[in-house]
Amino acid sequence: MIVYIILIPLVTAIIIPLFGFINKKLPFYVTLLSAFTNFILVIRTAKKIFSYGTERYFFGGFEAPFGIEYVVDGLNSIILIIISFMFFIITVYSKRSLEKEIENRRLPLFYALYTLFYTGILGIVITGDIFNLYVFIEIASLSSYTLIAMGQKRNALMASYNYLILGTIGATFILIGIGYLFMATGSLNMADIKLRIVPLYHSKMVRTAFAFLTLGLMLKLALFPLHVWLPNAYSYAPSAMGALLAATGTKVSAYALIRILYSVFTIEFDMKIIPFNQIFLLISLVAILAGSTLALAQTNLKKMLAYSSIGQIGYITLGISLSNATSLQGSVLHIFNHSLMKGGLFLIAGGIFYKLNIENIYDMKGISKRMPYSMAFFVILTLSMIGMPFTVGFLSKWYLILGAIEVGRYFVIPIIVISSLLSLIYLWRLVEISFNSDVDKKEISEMPVSMMVPVIIISLLTVFLGVFSDIPISLSREAVKIILGS
Amino acid sequence: MSDFILSKFNYWASILLMMIGMYGMIAKKNLIKKIIGMNIFQVSVFLFYISMGKVKGGTAPIFWEKAVIYDNPIPHVLILTAIVVSISTTAVALSIIIRIYNCFRTVEENKILETLANDENQSGNNQ
Numbered sequence: 001m002i003v004y005i006i007l008i009p010l011v012t013a014i015i016i017p018l019f020g021f022i023n024k025k026l027p028f029y030v031t032l033l034s035a036f037t038n039f040i041l042v043i044r045t046a047k048k049i050f051s052y053g054t055e056r057y058f059f060g061g062f063e064a065p066f067g068i069e070y071v072v073d074g075l076n077s078i079i080l081i082i083i084s085f086m087f088f089i090i091t092v093y094s095k096r097s098l099e100k101e102i103e104n105r106r107l108p109l110f111y112a113l114y115t116l117f118y119t120g121i122l123g124i125v126i127t128g129d130i131f132n133l134y135v136f137i138e139i140a141s142l143s144s145y146t147l148i149a150m151g152q153k154r155n156a157l158m159a160s161y162n163y164l165i166l167g168t169i170g171a172t173f174i175l176i177g178i179g180y181l182f183m184a185t186g187s188l189n190m191a192d193i194k195l196r197i198v199p200l201y202h203s204k205m206v207r208t209a210f211a212f213l214t215l216g217l218m219l220k221l222a223l224f225p226l227h228v229w230l231p232n233a234y235s236y237a238p239s240a241m242g243a244l245l246a247a248t249g250t251k252v253s254a255y256a257l258i259r260i261l262y263s264v265f266t267i268e269f270d271m272k273i274i275p276f277n278q279i280f281l282l283i284s285l286v287a288i289l290a291g292s293t294l295a296l297a298q299t300n301l302k303k304m305l306a307y308s309s310i311g312q313i314g315y316i317t318l319g320i321s322l323s324n325a326t327s328l329q330g331s332v333l334h335i336f337n338h339s340l341m342k343g344g345l346f347l348i349a350g351g352i353f354y355k356l357n358i359e360n361i362y363d364m365k366g367i368s369k370r371m372p373y374s375m376a377f378f379v380i381l382t383l384s385m386i387g388m389p390f391t392v393g394f395l396s397k398w399y400l401i402l403g404a405i406e407v408g409r410y411f412v413i414p415i416i417v418i419s420s421l422l423s424l425i426y427l428w429r430l431v432e433i434s435f436n437s438d439v440d441k442k443e444i445s446e447m448p449v450s451m452m453v454p455v456i457i458i459s460l461l462t463v464f465l466g467v468f469s470d471i472p473i474s475l476s477r478e479a480v481k482i483i484l485g486s
Numbered sequence: 487m488s489d490f491i492l493s494k495f496n497y498w499a500s501i502l503l504m505m506i507g508m509y510g511m512i513a514k515k516n517l518i519k520k521i522i523g524m525n526i527f528q529v530s531v532f533l534f535y536i537s538m539g540k541v542k543g544g545t546a547p548i549f550w551e552k553a554v555i556y557d558n559p560i561p562h563v564l565i566l567t568a569i570v571v572s573i574s575t576t577a578v579a580l581s582i583i584i585r586i587y588n589c590f591r592t593v594e595e596n597k598i599l600e601t602l603a604n605d606e607n608q609s610g611n612n613q
Contacts, residue, residue, distance in 0.1 A: 131564055138571045142578055149582050154589045155602055161582050165511055168524055168575055175531055175568060182561065183538050 020108020170219030177212030224287030239350025247343030287314030327403025503530035
């Protein structure tokens with residue numbers, strides 16, 4: 001059953017170019033239909049998981065340690081829900097936005113690669129086989145290189161090329177790590193490796209594997225010193241693709257890192273046998289501060305949001321590095337929330353570009369007079385990014401702080417607060433400029449409805465899930481049970 | 487010492503190639519040379535995987551009645567997938583380079599960056 005989650009987008013990606021021969025508009029509707037079906041399927045699967053427990057699928061009927069296995073459990077169902085939701089909503093948005101940014105004849109190929117990227121990220125989340133993980137990472141990366149290169153400006157080409165070089169180094173490191181793990185344990189199934197690895201903790205092979213795997217994933221994750229590919233890739237890609245990358249790309253790598261650290265290696269290995277968590281904590285704190293500070297220096301709206309993403313990735317890894325139940329819950333919540341918030345902000349940035357053709361923040365004087373609704377939703381999402389109570393952004397920061405207190409690392413708290421203040425400064429700058437009242441009143445020219453509705457839904461969800469916080473909290477509690485339980 | 491190097495010759499060769507490839511990817515300024523470096527880097531990993539599958543005294547993993555031990559075929563199968571991935575990465579990279587050449591009329595990284603910096607200055611002056 002769960003294999004259809006992968007099969008539907010994969011088959012769609014292959015047949016889309018054929019529909020493109022019939023009519024250039026058809027691929028959009030095919031993508032939309034497949035995205036919707038997949039979203040419904042993921043919701044139904046998740047419901048089943050929460051009542052009956054983990055579901056597995058074996059390829060070709062070969063049982064777990066020998067064949068390739070797909071697993072959906074409490075941890076990856078929450079990630080699947082947010083990914084398929086964001087993909088569906090960004091697909092709705094993409095129609096009008098792409099009509100402006102991409103030549104008509106390239107649309108079928110864009111949608112084919114766009115769906116292939118979706119297949120890749122779903123595969124990373126759902127697979128239980130470590131080599132399959134590498135293959136899906138490469139599927140997602142290869143399609144994202146080409147999608148970024150489709151951007152309008154010629155900077156997009158260099159952005160894509162640089163991402164290709166760094167992404168390949170990262171993926172090849174992961175491949176080397178998998179090789180060492182296979183040499184040490186003789187298995188590729190994650191659950192099986194976990195059992196076999198226990199007596200091998202002091203083996204140099206296992207440690208080398210750990211080093212290569214984490215380093216490769218950190219490159220894919222764009223953790224601070226390895227973030228150089230991210231800002232250009234996010235800001236020069238077509239708006240819809242930039243939003244999808246920001247909402248799902250790095251989040252999936254964060255999930256893969258959690259899987260490697262807790263489901264392949266164990267918490268004792270990460271914390272006691274090698275002092276990985278302390279190093280990781282330090283890197284995360286530096287990433288949080290550096291990302292927020294670099295975002296302050298940007299004048300291009302999309303670049304500012306991209307640098308802010310680098311800071312937010314620091315929060316996710318902070319929760320992973322503190323490695324107790326509360327902080328991990330904060331981490332999973334932050335993957336969920338940040339996907340929602342940053343996706344929404346990128347969609348608004350794309351909408352402003354669609355209507356007014358401007359990207360520089362200082363050119364946006366008084367645009368709230370022209371696009372009042374978009375800017376209103378921008379304010380809601382900004383408040384959520386800062387972490388105001390009654391928005392989802394508050395929940396994850398709250399759990400991260402509680403987690404830090406639980407293990408007695410009090411110095412984490414001021415850093416979270418400082419970074420929240422910094423994000424207040426860099427995001428509120430745009431709000432202030434756009435509400436500047438010197439400009440004469442102009443007629444309202446909002447984004448088209450198909451672009452506005454996704455923004456409305458995302459903004460309302462950030463508030464709704466912040467008020468009725470039981471839903472994300474119970475989902476993430478389920479996820480933490482899987483991370484620590486087994 | 488010589489025994490230490492010779493007995494693990496494959497691995498040393500793979501490490502050497504890996505370092506050469508990494509150096510090419512990072513230090514070269516020509517976009518094509520970077521891709522050549524990337525290929526060397528990936529091939530070194532293939533070599534590493536293929537060496538890993540060898541079992542002492544094993545024969546090729548094809549059914550044969552006289553055989554006692556077989557080599558492990560799994561790494562070979564895995565690397566077949568990785569080779570496909572590597573080829574597609576190279577193809578994507580080369581097609582991006584073709585588009586870069588059409589846009590900038592050069593494949594030297596520093597010249598492209600210069601052009602991009604000029605672009606930004608001009609757009610700044612226009613405003």
